[in-house]
Amino acid sequence: MKGIERYADIAGKDVIEHLRQLGAILKGVKVIHINSTKEGGGVAEILEKLVPLMQELGIEAQWEVITGTDEFFVCTKSMHNALQGNAIDIPERLLHLYEETNARNAERLREKLEAADIVFIHDPQPAPLLKFCPKRQGKWIWRCHIDISRPYRSVWKYLSSSVQGYDASIFSLADFAQHLPHDIYLVPPSIDPLSEKNIEIDSKEVASVYHDFGIDPEQPIILQVSRFDRFKDPLGVIQAYHLVKKFVPSLQLVLAGGGATDDPEGEAVLSDVRMSAADDPAVHILALPPDADRTINALQRGADIVLQKSLREGFGLTVTEAMWKGKPVIGGDVGGIRLQVIDHHTGFLVNSPEGAALRIRYLLSHRDRLEAMGEKAREFVRDNFLITRHLRDYLAVMVALIHGVGERIELG
Amino acid sequence: MRDTERSLQKKRNKKGVLPFEIKDCALIAIATGIRAQNLRELRDRLVTTPPGSVYYHFWGGLMAPRFEEPEFNNDFAAWSRHGLHDHVLAERLAVIDPTAFPDMEALRQELIEVIEHRLDEVEMVPWAKVDHQFYFKRSKIVIFNTKKDISNPSMLPTIMPTLSQGSIFYHFIDARRRAPTGVDDFSAWLKGFGEQYAALRKAIGAIDMYFTTLAEIRQRLSSLCTEYLGGAGA
Numbered sequence: 212m213k214g215i216e217r218y219a220d221i222a223g224k225d226v227i228e229h230l231r232q233l234g235a236i237l238k239g240v241k242v243i244h245i246n247s248t249k250e251g252g253g254v255a256e257i258l259e260k261l262v263p264l265m266q267e268l269g270i271e272a273q274w275e276v277i278t279g280t281d282e283f284f285v286c287t288k289s290m291h292n293a294l295q296g297n298a299i300d301i302p303e304r305l306l307h308l309y310e311e312t313n314a315r316n317a318e319r320l321r322e323k324l325e326a327a328d329i330v331f332i333h334d335p336q337p338a339p340l341l342k343f344c345p346k347r348q349g350k351w352i353w354r355c356h357i358d359i360s361r362p363y364r365s366v367w368k369y370l371s372s373s374v375q376g377y378d379a380s381i382f383s384l385a386d387f388a389q390h391l392p393h394d395i396y397l398v399p400p401s402i403d404p405l406s407e408k409n410i411e412i413d414s415k416e417v418a419s420v421y422h423d424f425g426i427d428p429e430q431p432i433i434l435q436v437s438r439f440d441r442f443k444d445p446l447g448v449i450q451a452y453h454l455v456k457k458f459v460p461s462l463q464l465v466l467a468g469g470g471a472t473d474d475p476e477g478e479a480v481l482s483d484v485r486m487s488a489a490d491d492p493a494v495h496i497l498a499l500p501p502d503a504d505r506t507i508n509a510l511q512r513g514a515d516i517v518l519q520k521s522l523r524e525g526f527g528l529t530v531t532e533a534m535w536k537g538k539p540v541i542g543g544d545v546g547g548i549r550l551q552v553i554d555h556h557t558g559f560l561v562n563s564p565e566g567a568a569l570r571i572r573y574l575l576s577h578r579d580r581l582e583a584m585g586e587k588a589r590e591f592v593r594d595n596f597l598i599t600r601h602l603r604d605y606l607a608v609m610v611a612l613i614h615g616v617g618e619r620i621e622l623g
Numbered sequence: 624m625r626d627t628e629r630s631l632q633k634k635r636n637k638k639g640v641l642p643f644e645i646k647d648c649a650l651i652a653i654a655t656g657i658r659a660q661n662l663r664e665l666r667d668r669l670v671t672t673p674p675g676s677v678y679y680h681f682w683g684g685l686m687a688p689r690f691e692e693p694e695f696n697n698d699f700a701a702w703s704r705h706g707l708h709d710h711v712l713a714e715r716l717a718v719i720d721p722t723a724f725p726d727m728e729a730l731r732q733e734l735i736e737v738i739e740h741r742l743d744e745v746e747m748v749p750w751a752k753v754d755h756q757f758y759f760k761r762s763k764i765v766i767f768n769t770k771k772d773i774s775n776p777s778m779l780p781t782i783m784p785t786l787s788q789g790s791i792f793y794h795f796i797d798a799r800r801r802a803p804t805g806v807d808d809f810s811a812w813l814k815g816f817g818e819q820y821a822a823l824r825k826a827i828g829a830i831d832m833y834f835t836t837l838a839e840i841r842q843r844l845s846s847l848c849t850e851y852l853g854g855a856g857a
Binding site for chain 2 (some may be wrong): 224225226228229232233236382385386388390394395396397398545594603604606607608610611614615617618619620621622623
């Protein structure tokens with residue numbers, strides 16, 4: 212079995228049939244996705260799967276990447292941070308380079324872009340391409356993966372002039388969007404249940420990963436997988452752990468995240484985390500390489516409870532991943548975590564380390580509730596946050612853009 | 624091309640009933656850009672928000688990420704409880720039955736009425752934190768023909784469990800807004816066969832579609848079809 216049929220056992224045969232029917236409406240439609248990297252990052256990860264699935268449904272889907280110098284990516288990184296609310300002024304020189312890089316990429320891609328029926332432009336990096344394709348035939352969609360609800364205004368003002376001309380935008384949540392003069396579709400992100408990060412793995416492999424890190428899989432484990440970033444509140448997680456440890460002496464905490472990078476803030480947080488953990492042998496701080504997907508998979512599967520005690524969060528796909536592995540999640544009451552953690556059903560929403568500690572104690576002493584919540588969490592992800600739902604939403608947006616302007620689009 | 628009267632005639636069975644054409648749909652949410660942070664703003668925005676938005680906040684949840692045991696059957700009630708922390712208002716909004724109103728305009732008026740009544744009662748206007756605002760959404764629905772049909776009710780127990788959730792939404796939920804009689808498509812079709820299936824129609828009509836998911840509705844419909852018609856459903 213290959214391609215889309217592989218998802219039938221997980222998502223249901225009816226879901227696959229539904230996708231085939233919807234895909235048939237778009238047979239032969241030329242679609243191009245444009246982003247700024249083929250590898251690394253959530254966007255590339257999802258396009259790697261979605262584009263072949265679209266092709267299998269008969270859509271002429273392609274994926275192209277824009278190229279640029281290191282300086283271009285310094286500019287777009289600053290733009291990304293500013294759109295998320297950091298007060299960063301981008302020098303005029305870099306903005307000029309940003310436009311110039313897009314103009315150069317447009318030269319290379321123009322023919323394809325102007326002939327396409329649907330163009331998906333992912334995130335701010337390639338956003339200006341639209342204005343360099345004056346003879347475009349199809350519909351252009353700006354797919355914004357980041358939370359721009361409270362952007363640094365001058366940077367948003369600059370970028371919005373590039374995205375206003377699009378035919379539509381897609382945001383992950385209504386809360387993340389800004390006003391734009393076209394339809395703003397809402398498509399939450401998703402996980403691929405067949406990827407290395409989420410595929411079923413056996414308990415032997417899970418135990419072996421834990422043993423490799425010197426962690427006892429037989430004793431209670433709480434886990435948070437996230438970058439070492441203050442908004443993820445790793446220090447709050449350690450505080451919650453200390454509060455529970457008094458009642459559950461065998462408790463172990465695993466904080467797994469990216470290793471030390473060139474991000475000075477990340478290094479400072481990691482250093483604070485190490486200091487806060489002191490020499491407690493039951494606190495394991497794992498700086499993992501970017502390709503440690505299978506390791507993260509094993510860590511999530513072996514944990515009793517997964518935490519995502521963020522103070523600010525985008526969608527929080529690590530929450531989705533943990534829930535898919537049947538784990539209740541104790542998450543911060545912010546952003547996309549609220550959409551996934553249904554308080555008291557698929558986990559708990561908390562607002563403080565004390566709140567997290569209370570819920571950890573409760574779940575560790577009520578194993579039946581822990582199991583039941585985990586099972587509900589998995590089913591909730593199956594119904595709502597798998598790649599098949601993501602594909603369906605993209606197909607529906609494409610049909611809506613091609614076939615109609617009204618609220619109801621009736622075909623066939 | 625639409626079926627001509629002659630071809631339709633050919634498709635009719637002895638009782639003159641056409642086969643049940645199975646349709647499917649996909650609902651896609653759209654942000655309206657309209658939001659409210661307190662109850663007065665909610666009332667004001669409700670006055671001008673498109674009717675499609677009222678529809679989405681009552682029914683769209685069935686096609687959007689939704690928990691199997693939703694606490695409230697509409698987003699206005701849920702926000703009153705979790706955003707405004709006004710339990711009384713949440714309860715009053717939750718009992719509004721959208722099928723009791725002839726159209727979205729009438730439903731909108733009822734919502735406004737309930738909210739204004741509450742505004743008259745409270746000393747302070749209930750408000751939400753900035754990250755708990757109410758975001759008005761609307762939706763587009765893409766409907767397509769599956770090219771499958773059911774010529775005889777005896778096929779229902781076999782076919783019902785295989786229908787997509789989109790088909791269930793279209794024929795069971797959306798139908799009530801479309802059809803002048805306000806009934807679901809299955810019941811409307813079965814009615815064409817006279818009183819033979821009246822008991823099944825009654826049972827289908829009794830399904831409470833608020834506190835459930837489309838998967839559960841499908842399972843319930845399948846069970847009823849098997850119970851009343853026999854076969855391999857459920």
